[in-house]
Amino acid sequence: MKRVFALLLAAGPIGWVLTASAQAPETVTSAEIYLRLNKLNVLGTVLYMAAHPDDENSRLIAYMAKDRLYRTAYLSMTRGDGGQNLIGDEQGVELGLIRTQEMLAARRVDGAEQFFSRAFDFGFSKSTDEALATWGKEKVLSDAVWVIRKFQPDVIITRFPPDSRAGHGHHSASAVIAREAFTAAADPSRFPEQFKYGVKPWQVKRVLWNSFNFGAGANTTSEDQMKIDVGGFNAILGKSYGELAAISRTNHKSQGAALTPARGQSMEYFTLVAGDPAHSDPMEGVETSWRRVEGGEKIEGMVKQLIGDFSLAHPERSVPGLAEVYKAVSQLPDGYWKTQKLKEVKELIADCSGLWLEAVTRSAYAVQGDSLGVTVTINNRLNAPLSVADVSLSDVRTGFSVPLQQQLEGDKNYSFSRNIYISLDKPLTQPYWLAQEMSPGSFNVSDQRLIGNPQGDAAYTVAFRIVAGGQEMVFTRPVQYKYTDPVKGELYQPLTVLPPVTAQFDPSLVLFTDGEEKGFRVEAADRTGHSGLPKFSLTPTPDVSVGPPSGLSWLARPSSSKTETATADLVFDHSGRRDTAVQLITIDYPHIPRIDYFRLARGKFVLANVKTAGHRIGYIEGAGDKVPDALQQMGYEVVMLKERECTPAYLKQFDAIIAGVRAYDVHDWLAERHEALMDYVKDGGNLIVQYNRGNLGKMSTAIGPYPFAVSNLRVTDEHAKVNFLIPDHPVLNYPNKITDSDFDGWIQERGIYFAGQTDPAYQHVLSMNDPGESEQKGSLVIAPFGKGVFVYTGLVFFRELPAGVPGAYRLMANIIALNHKRGF
Numbered sequence: 001m002k003r004v005f006a007l008l009l010a011a012g013p014i015g016w017v018l019t020a021s022a023q024a025p026e027t028v029t030s031a032e033i034y035l036r037l038n039k040l041n042v043l044g045t046v047l048y049m050a051a052h053p054d055d056e057n058s059r060l061i062a063y064m065a066k067d068r069l070y071r072t073a074y075l076s077m078t079r080g081d082g083g084q085n086l087i088g089d090e091q092g093v094e095l096g097l098i099r100t101q102e103m104l105a106a107r108r109v110d111g112a113e114q115f116f117s118r119a120f121d122f123g124f125s126k127s128t129d130e131a132l133a134t135w136g137k138e139k140v141l142s143d144a145v146w147v148i149r150k151f152q153p154d155v156i157i158t159r160f161p162p163d164s165r166a167g168h169g170h171h172s173a174s175a176v177i178a179r180e181a182f183t184a185a186a187d188p189s190r191f192p193e194q195f196k197y198g199v200k201p202w203q204v205k206r207v208l209w210n211s212f213n214f215g216a217g218a219n220t221t222s223e224d225q226m227k228i229d230v231g232g233f234n235a236i237l238g239k240s241y242g243e244l245a246a247i248s249r250t251n252h253k254s255q256g257a258a259l260t261p262a263r264g265q266s267m268e269y270f271t272l273v274a275g276d277p278a279h280s281d282p283m284e285g286v287e288t289s290w291r292r293v294e295g296g297e298k299i300e301g302m303v304k305q306l307i308g309d310f311s312l313a314h315p316e317r318s319v320p321g322l323a324e325v326y327k328a329v330s331q332l333p334d335g336y337w338k339t340q341k342l343k344e345v346k347e348l349i350a351d352c353s354g355l356w357l358e359a360v361t362r363s364a365y366a367v368q369g370d371s372l373g374v375t376v377t378i379n380n381r382l383n384a385p386l387s388v389a390d391v392s393l394s395d396v397r398t399g400f401s402v403p404l405q406q407q408l409e410g411d412k413n414y415s416f417s418r419n420i421y422i423s424l425d426k427p428l429t430q431p432y433w434l435a436q437e438m439s440p441g442s443f444n445v446s447d448q449r450l451i452g453n454p455q456g457d458a459a460y461t462v463a464f465r466i467v468a469g470g471q472e473m474v475f476t477r478p479v480q481y482k483y484t485d486p487v488k489g490e491l492y493q494p495l496t497v498l499p500p501v502t503a504q505f506d507p508s509l510v511l512f513t514d515g516e517e518k519g520f521r522v523e524a525a526d527r528t529g530h531s532g533l534p535k536f537s538l539t540p541t542p543d544v545s546v547g548p549p550s551g552l553s554w555l556a557r558p559s560s561s562k563t564e565t566a567t568a569d570l571v572f573d574h575s576g577r578r579d580t581a582v583q584l585i586t587i588d589y590p591h592i593p594r595i596d597y598f599r600l601a602r603g604k605f606v607l608a609n610v611k612t613a614g615h616r617i618g619y620i621e622g623a624g625d626k627v628p629d630a631l632q633q634m635g636y637e638v639v640m641l642k643e644r645e646c647t648p649a650y651l652k653q654f655d656a657i658i659a660g661v662r663a664y665d666v667h668d669w670l671a672e673r674h675e676a677l678m679d680y681v682k683d684g685g686n687l688i689v690q691y692n693r694g695n696l697g698k699m700s701t702a703i704g705p706y707p708f709a710v711s712n713l714r715v716t717d718e719h720a721k722v723n724f725l726i727p728d729h730p731v732l733n734y735p736n737k738i739t740d741s742d743f744d745g746w747i748q749e750r751g752i753y754f755a756g757q758t759d760p761a762y763q764h765v766l767s768m769n770d771p772g773e774s775e776q777k778g779s780l781v782i783a784p785f786g787k788g789v790f791v792y793t794g795l796v797f798f799r800e801l802p803a804g805v806p807g808a809y810r811l812m813a814n815i816i817a818l819n820h821k822r823g824f
């Protein structure tokens with residue numbers, strides 16, 4: 001999605017408001033209950049479709065969910081794995097994990113549900129065809145059809161048109177998929193394998209494109225289009241839909257997508273893409289009352305009565321009436337709305353009773369082969385006429401079922417604890433889309449039932465069988481880790497199942513620059529806490545010879561003179577079990593629940609034949625990248641620089657100073673230290689600036705000694721041929737001779753945010769282009785200044801170095817060596 005740049009500057013890596021308990025059991029006010037009671041009489045569904053987290057029109061979604069009270073969802077083709085991370089150094093699937101949780105946090109605000117296809121966000125794409133080919137068109141079409149058949153939307157609304165006006169190949173591809181899924185979902189001959197999982201063909205009434213006005217040159221709205229005003233104020237919630245949208249979008253912190261809340265009239269525009277035309281409203285001609293269900297009319301009256309009698313101070317008085325509604329809905333013929341409304345009525349009974357149901361542990365982890373205490377609590381806080389039949393834990397092999405059979409007195413805690421055994425074959429808590437090896441452009445998920453879901457089920461759940469007005473209903477709640485942080489207060493986090501041993505390589509990437517011997521260690525953790533550390537061995541790798549370990553340390557040397565990468569996995573023996581070790585990776589940010597996932601404990605060895613000149617490097621950390629670790633592997637001493645250290649006297653000691661990605665975007669103080677940095681260059685230093693995005697398109701001297709403009713230009717084809725425009729330039733020759741093969745094996749893209757217009761003082765060393773596009777020359781620009789050198793590069797070293805791409809190491813060494821060999 002295109003955004004106004006100024007918004008990005010406002011989002012720094014720190015300083016957001018803590019939302020302490022995104023995972024805490026939800027409790028609602030009577031006002032929210034009143035809204036939900038009204039929603040019981042609305043039987044309509046809207047599915048919004050686009051490509052990425054933050055593409056969604058949060059205001060329209062909030063309006064559909066909270067004003068029109070439709071069941072509303074957003075299907076994002078990807079999890080946003082390929083974007084840039086504004087809050088940390090996670091990239092790729094890790095960024096996708098963060099954005100998945102940010103999306104769920106956003107949906108908790110705007111009231112919609114969330115779906116994803118298996119498409120991987122592989123980075124910026126310039127064409128629809130490339131996006132669809134990389135994702136696998138049939139695969140993601142199948143996913144969209146599956147979500148449509150399950151969710152049964154009356155109307156699909158796309159954010160984008162299927163052409164280049166969408167601004168990104170993923171965007172236009174999402175529109176193509178929406179259009180084709182509209183036809184395929186209704187066609188019994190398309191994806192018939194889905195029918196064995198309980199879905200049927202589904203005919204969506206229409207597909208609309210929610211056209212947009214993103215300012216000059218990007219206004220696709222016009223007054224002759226169908227339009228609706230979504231700017232209303234919801235008195236029950238005390239917010240306008242623009243305000244709800246703004247709060248929803250603050251959750252997209254990893255991309256700084258916050259908006260200024262809109263108040264007042266706000267029009268949304270629509271163009272028909274497929275299906276029945278509509279003239280005044282997206283849901284025109286859709287029956288959204290109980291009349292759409294056979295025998296459902298009488299329920300509408302019952303709900304109206306409940307709404308009329310609703311007591312703000314005593315919502316529990318609605319419980320008997322809700323139990324009657326529950327009974328009446330149960331007696332309807334089976335179908336989509338019966339299932340959906342039973343769920344809604346059931347949760348309303350809990351809401352109106354102030355019913356507190358929780359199952360918690362005092363540990364964040366359940367370890368295979370170990371035991372774990374679970375404490376269950378029930379409290380009927382408003383003394384509604386409820387009783388509990390029994391409480392049971394889901395896991396059939398190690399679970400429990402506790403018969404209680406009693407009336408629940410008002411505001412009394414019914415609590416008990418049980419120890420459960422975590423069986424050795426209990427699956428690890430791995431995000432389901434990462435459980436299998438992925439394809440380059442998509443995830444692989446073999447269980448059809450999981451596809452589309454935002455995340456997997458909780459490791460353990462507890463089922464509470466509650467009886468209200470003679471109606472028995474089961475409430476399922478996840479077993480969660482609960483604790484009280486002295487600063488943040490009471491917190492609920494997911495419970496993660498771990499193996500008995502986890503391990504990781506330190507460092508995770510060993511770089512051999514000249515055939516020498518290098519050491520590495522394994523850091524291991526015995527998660528059971530009782531059996532001592534296991535014995536580890538390494539799977540052999542032919543290109544690296546590894547000596548016998550001394551404790552958990554190994555010495556390795558390359559046994560091949562080729563330039564390449566090799567890997568070794570770790571095998572452990574523990575309590576008679578021999579297994580390939582996995583590494584636990586935890587991602588923890590205050591605005592989302594803790595994320596855990598596993599990957600193989602795998603060491604990477606890069607045989608790169610890298611020569612270096614210079615030794616000491618000052619690094620100005622930007623928005624977060626792993627370049628400093630890579631520089632240390634190259635043999636440099638790396639000193640992280642803070643504002644007060646950026647003085648000419650202090651900087652003099654460094655052979656080069658490197659600014660991390662987007663350093664100028666996240667540190668205002670760099671503007672004030674510009675003169676000091678330029679003095680450093682003038683005196684013979686070498687300042688290397690990786691990509692920034694500030695002030696796009698404006699020529700300035702905010703970064704370099706001579707004016708240049710950071711542009712939106714990029715080359716996304718990671719195989720794009722790289723041309724050497726100045727073949728005898730030192731950066732291509734000293735100390736390493738750079739050749740075409742140094743651009744082999746790059747991942748995701750060549751570069752982003754290239755230098756656009758440049759002062760004549762800049763040399764353009766490389767050129768490259770995406771298929772069918774003109775040559776870009778701004779990926780690496782170099783200007784001699786005084787006795788030193790200034791370099792700006794949009795080449796994605798921050799991706800290629802941690803990925804172990806040998807040529808990226810060799811080129812980086814040459815950039816660092818530039819002031820050691822002037823002559824250009």
Ligand SMILES: [Zn+2]
Nearest residue numbers: 001051052055
């Ligand atoms: Zn997007």
